[in-house]
Amino acid sequence: xxxxxxxxxxxxxxxxxxxxxxxxxxxxxxxxxxxxxxxxxxxxxxxxxxxxxxxxxxxxxxxxxxxxxxxxxxxxxxxxxxxxxxxxxxxxxxxxxxxxxxxxxxxxxxxx
Amino acid sequence: xxxxxxxxxxxxxxxxxxxxxxxxxxxxxxxxxxxxxxxxxxxxxxxxxxxxxxxxxxxxxxxxxxxxxxxxxxxxxxxxxxxxxxxxxxxxxxxxxxxxxxxxxxxxxxxxx
Numbered sequence: 001x002x003x004x005x006x007x008x009x010x011x012x013x014x015x016x017x018x019x020x021x022x023x024x025x026x027x028x029x030x031x032x033x034x035x036x037x038x039x040x041x042x043x044x045x046x047x048x049x050x051x052x053x054x055x056x057x058x059x060x061x062x063x064x065x066x067x068x069x070x071x072x073x074x075x076x077x078x079x080x081x082x083x084x085x086x087x088x089x090x091x092x093x094x095x096x097x098x099x100x101x102x103x104x105x106x107x108x109x110x111x112x
Numbered sequence: 113x114x115x116x117x118x119x120x121x122x123x124x125x126x127x128x129x130x131x132x133x134x135x136x137x138x139x140x141x142x143x144x145x146x147x148x149x150x151x152x153x154x155x156x157x158x159x160x161x162x163x164x165x166x167x168x169x170x171x172x173x174x175x176x177x178x179x180x181x182x183x184x185x186x187x188x189x190x191x192x193x194x195x196x197x198x199x200x201x202x203x204x205x206x207x208x209x210x211x212x213x214x215x216x217x218x219x220x221x222x223x224x225x
Contacts, residue, residue: 004154032211036216038216041218042218043116043202043204043215043216043217043218043219044155044202044204044214044216045215045216046213046214051211089154089155093211095210095211099157099169100155100157100214101154102154102155102156103154104152104153104154105154
Protein backbone atom coordinates (compact mmCIF):
# COMPACT_ATOMS: atom_id res chain seq x y z
CA UNK A 1 0.00 0.00 0.00
CA UNK A 2 0.89 3.66 -0.11
CA UNK A 3 3.25 4.78 2.65
CA UNK A 4 5.69 7.44 3.81
CA UNK A 5 9.01 6.82 5.55
CA UNK A 6 10.83 9.50 7.51
CA UNK A 7 14.17 9.51 9.23
CA UNK A 8 13.93 8.80 12.93
CA UNK A 9 14.59 11.58 15.37
CA UNK A 10 15.32 13.43 17.33
CA UNK A 11 17.46 15.58 15.12
CA UNK A 12 19.54 17.83 17.34
CA UNK A 13 21.22 20.90 15.85
CA UNK A 14 22.83 24.12 16.95
CA UNK A 15 21.29 27.39 15.86
CA UNK A 16 22.26 28.40 12.28
CA UNK A 17 23.11 24.82 11.29
CA UNK A 18 21.89 23.29 8.02
CA UNK A 19 18.88 21.01 8.30
CA UNK A 20 17.88 18.00 6.25
CA UNK A 21 15.03 15.69 7.18
CA UNK A 22 14.70 12.77 4.80
CA UNK A 23 11.36 11.59 3.48
CA UNK A 24 10.68 8.87 0.93
CA UNK A 25 7.38 7.50 -0.25
CA UNK A 26 5.85 4.45 -1.84
CA UNK A 27 2.80 5.03 -3.96
CA UNK A 28 0.95 3.68 -6.97
CA UNK A 29 0.51 6.72 -9.15
CA UNK A 30 1.60 10.31 -8.63
CA UNK A 31 0.61 11.77 -5.29
CA UNK A 32 0.89 15.30 -3.99
CA UNK A 33 3.45 15.64 -1.22
CA UNK A 34 3.32 17.72 1.96
CA UNK A 35 5.30 18.73 5.00
CA UNK A 36 3.34 19.52 8.14
CA UNK A 37 4.86 20.96 11.33
CA UNK A 38 3.62 20.61 14.89
CA UNK A 39 4.92 23.11 17.45
CA UNK A 40 4.68 22.17 21.13
CA UNK A 41 1.09 22.22 22.37
CA UNK A 42 -0.35 23.08 18.95
CA UNK A 43 -2.01 21.29 16.05
CA UNK A 44 -0.31 20.27 12.83
CA UNK A 45 0.15 23.12 10.34
CA UNK A 46 0.86 22.88 6.64
CA UNK A 47 4.45 24.00 6.05
CA UNK A 48 4.78 23.43 2.31
CA UNK A 49 3.59 21.21 -0.50
CA UNK A 50 4.35 20.10 -4.06
CA UNK A 51 1.84 18.65 -6.46
CA UNK A 52 3.97 17.22 -9.26
CA UNK A 53 7.45 15.99 -10.08
CA UNK A 54 10.25 18.58 -9.89
CA UNK A 55 8.02 21.09 -8.09
CA UNK A 56 9.69 22.84 -5.17
CA UNK A 57 7.63 23.81 -2.16
CA UNK A 58 8.98 26.58 0.07
CA UNK A 59 7.90 28.50 3.14
CA UNK A 60 9.60 30.22 6.11
CA UNK A 61 13.05 29.34 4.73
CA UNK A 62 12.20 25.64 4.39
CA UNK A 63 12.30 23.92 1.00
CA UNK A 64 11.52 20.50 -0.41
CA UNK A 65 11.67 19.25 -3.99
CA UNK A 66 9.43 16.49 -5.36
CA UNK A 67 11.84 13.92 -6.82
CA UNK A 68 9.98 11.25 -8.74
CA UNK A 69 13.12 9.34 -9.72
CA UNK A 70 14.10 8.80 -6.09
CA UNK A 71 10.53 8.96 -4.67
CA UNK A 72 11.73 11.52 -2.17
CA UNK A 73 10.66 14.86 -0.69
CA UNK A 74 13.46 15.83 1.69
CA UNK A 75 12.98 18.91 3.85
CA UNK A 76 15.87 21.41 4.03
CA UNK A 77 16.63 24.70 5.68
CA UNK A 78 19.87 26.58 5.38
CA UNK A 79 20.00 28.05 8.88
CA UNK A 80 17.74 26.77 11.65
CA UNK A 81 16.55 28.80 14.62
CA UNK A 82 15.55 27.76 18.11
CA UNK A 83 11.96 28.58 17.14
CA UNK A 84 12.07 25.82 14.49
CA UNK A 85 12.08 23.19 17.23
CA UNK A 86 9.01 21.07 16.49
CA UNK A 87 7.88 17.75 15.05
CA UNK A 88 7.86 17.58 11.25
CA UNK A 89 5.55 15.21 9.37
CA UNK A 90 5.89 14.23 5.73
CA UNK A 91 2.66 13.16 4.02
CA UNK A 92 1.18 12.23 0.67
CA UNK A 93 -2.31 12.36 -0.80
CA UNK A 94 -4.01 11.64 -4.07
CA UNK A 95 -6.32 14.13 -5.72
CA UNK A 96 -9.28 11.80 -5.94
CA UNK A 97 -9.15 10.42 -2.38
CA UNK A 98 -8.24 13.46 -0.27
CA UNK A 99 -6.74 11.12 2.33
CA UNK A 100 -3.48 12.26 3.91
CA UNK A 101 -1.02 9.42 4.58
CA UNK A 102 1.56 10.54 7.13
CA UNK A 103 5.01 9.45 8.11
CA UNK A 104 5.77 8.91 11.79
CA UNK A 105 7.21 12.39 12.28
CA UNK A 106 10.72 13.64 13.05
CA UNK A 107 11.40 15.73 16.13
CA UNK A 108 13.82 18.62 15.59
CA UNK A 109 15.56 20.19 18.57
CA UNK A 110 17.58 23.35 17.99
CA UNK A 111 19.82 24.64 20.74
CA UNK A 112 21.28 28.16 21.03
CA UNK B 113 -8.79 33.97 15.20
CA UNK B 114 -10.51 31.27 13.20
CA UNK B 115 -9.49 27.93 14.51
CA UNK B 116 -10.12 24.28 15.27
CA UNK B 117 -10.84 23.58 18.93
CA UNK B 118 -10.73 20.22 20.65
CA UNK B 119 -12.13 19.48 24.07
CA UNK B 120 -10.97 18.21 26.36
CA UNK B 121 -7.21 18.26 25.75
CA UNK B 122 -6.79 15.26 28.06
CA UNK B 123 -9.40 12.58 28.67
CA UNK B 124 -9.19 9.62 31.00
CA UNK B 125 -11.73 6.82 30.76
CA UNK B 126 -12.10 3.31 32.06
CA UNK B 127 -11.89 0.14 30.03
CA UNK B 128 -15.27 -0.38 28.36
CA UNK B 129 -16.77 2.96 29.43
CA UNK B 130 -18.09 5.00 26.48
CA UNK B 131 -16.32 8.27 25.84
CA UNK B 132 -16.98 11.21 23.52
CA UNK B 133 -14.39 13.62 22.17
CA UNK B 134 -15.42 16.98 20.80
CA UNK B 135 -14.21 19.16 17.95
CA UNK B 136 -15.47 22.55 16.87
CA UNK B 137 -14.39 24.93 14.13
CA UNK B 138 -14.89 28.60 13.38
CA UNK B 139 -13.57 28.30 9.82
CA UNK B 140 -16.94 27.33 8.31
CA UNK B 141 -15.23 24.50 6.43
CA UNK B 142 -17.19 21.79 4.67
CA UNK B 143 -14.98 18.86 5.63
CA UNK B 144 -14.10 17.58 9.08
CA UNK B 145 -11.69 14.70 9.76
CA UNK B 146 -10.77 12.51 12.71
CA UNK B 147 -7.28 10.98 12.95
CA UNK B 148 -5.86 8.58 15.52
CA UNK B 149 -2.18 8.89 16.43
CA UNK B 150 -0.66 6.25 18.66
CA UNK B 151 2.66 6.80 20.35
CA UNK B 152 5.55 7.10 17.87
CA UNK B 153 3.23 6.26 14.96
CA UNK B 154 1.85 8.24 12.06
CA UNK B 155 -1.56 9.88 12.33
CA UNK B 156 -4.13 7.57 10.76
CA UNK B 157 -7.40 8.74 9.25
CA UNK B 158 -10.47 7.19 10.90
CA UNK B 159 -13.25 8.94 8.97
CA UNK B 160 -14.38 12.26 7.60
CA UNK B 161 -17.54 14.22 6.92
CA UNK B 162 -18.13 16.22 3.79
CA UNK B 163 -20.99 18.39 4.97
CA UNK B 164 -23.42 15.73 6.24
CA UNK B 165 -21.96 12.88 4.19
CA UNK B 166 -20.04 10.43 6.37
CA UNK B 167 -17.04 8.55 4.93
CA UNK B 168 -15.58 5.75 6.99
CA UNK B 169 -12.13 4.31 6.30
CA UNK B 170 -12.32 0.60 5.54
CA UNK B 171 -10.11 -0.40 8.46
CA UNK B 172 -11.71 1.81 11.13
CA UNK B 173 -13.08 -0.45 13.88
CA UNK B 174 -16.85 -0.47 14.49
CA UNK B 175 -16.11 0.67 18.03
CA UNK B 176 -15.52 4.16 16.63
CA UNK B 177 -18.46 6.30 15.58
CA UNK B 178 -18.87 9.94 14.66
CA UNK B 179 -21.58 12.57 14.63
CA UNK B 180 -21.76 15.95 12.96
CA UNK B 181 -24.89 17.73 14.16
CA UNK B 182 -24.03 20.97 12.36
CA UNK B 183 -21.24 22.60 10.33
CA UNK B 184 -19.29 23.70 13.39
CA UNK B 185 -19.21 20.57 15.53
CA UNK B 186 -18.05 17.01 15.10
CA UNK B 187 -17.88 14.30 17.77
CA UNK B 188 -15.90 11.09 18.05
CA UNK B 189 -17.64 8.38 20.08
CA UNK B 190 -15.75 5.35 21.30
CA UNK B 191 -18.40 2.87 22.41
CA UNK B 192 -16.26 0.49 24.45
CA UNK B 193 -12.69 1.75 24.78
CA UNK B 194 -9.97 -0.84 25.03
CA UNK B 195 -6.41 -0.36 26.21
CA UNK B 196 -5.34 -0.31 22.56
CA UNK B 197 -7.45 2.79 21.93
CA UNK B 198 -5.22 4.97 24.07
CA UNK B 199 -3.87 7.56 21.64
CA UNK B 200 -3.90 11.17 20.57
CA UNK B 201 -7.04 11.98 18.56
CA UNK B 202 -6.68 14.77 16.04
CA UNK B 203 -9.51 16.71 14.44
CA UNK B 204 -8.92 18.57 11.20
CA UNK B 205 -10.96 20.60 8.76
CA UNK B 206 -10.65 21.66 5.15
CA UNK B 207 -12.64 24.08 3.07
CA UNK B 208 -13.34 21.44 0.48
CA UNK B 209 -12.03 18.13 -0.81
CA UNK B 210 -9.51 17.86 -3.67
CA UNK B 211 -6.40 18.40 -1.57
CA UNK B 212 -7.40 21.65 0.12
CA UNK B 213 -5.17 22.43 3.08
CA UNK B 214 -6.20 20.68 6.27
CA UNK B 215 -6.26 22.69 9.51
CA UNK B 216 -5.67 20.70 12.67
CA UNK B 217 -6.74 21.12 16.25
CA UNK B 218 -4.27 20.54 19.11
CA UNK B 219 -5.57 17.03 19.75
CA UNK B 220 -7.12 15.17 22.67
CA UNK B 221 -4.93 12.65 24.47
CA UNK B 222 -7.04 9.68 25.58
CA UNK B 223 -5.91 7.44 28.42
CA UNK B 224 -7.75 4.16 29.07
CA UNK B 225 -7.40 2.67 32.54
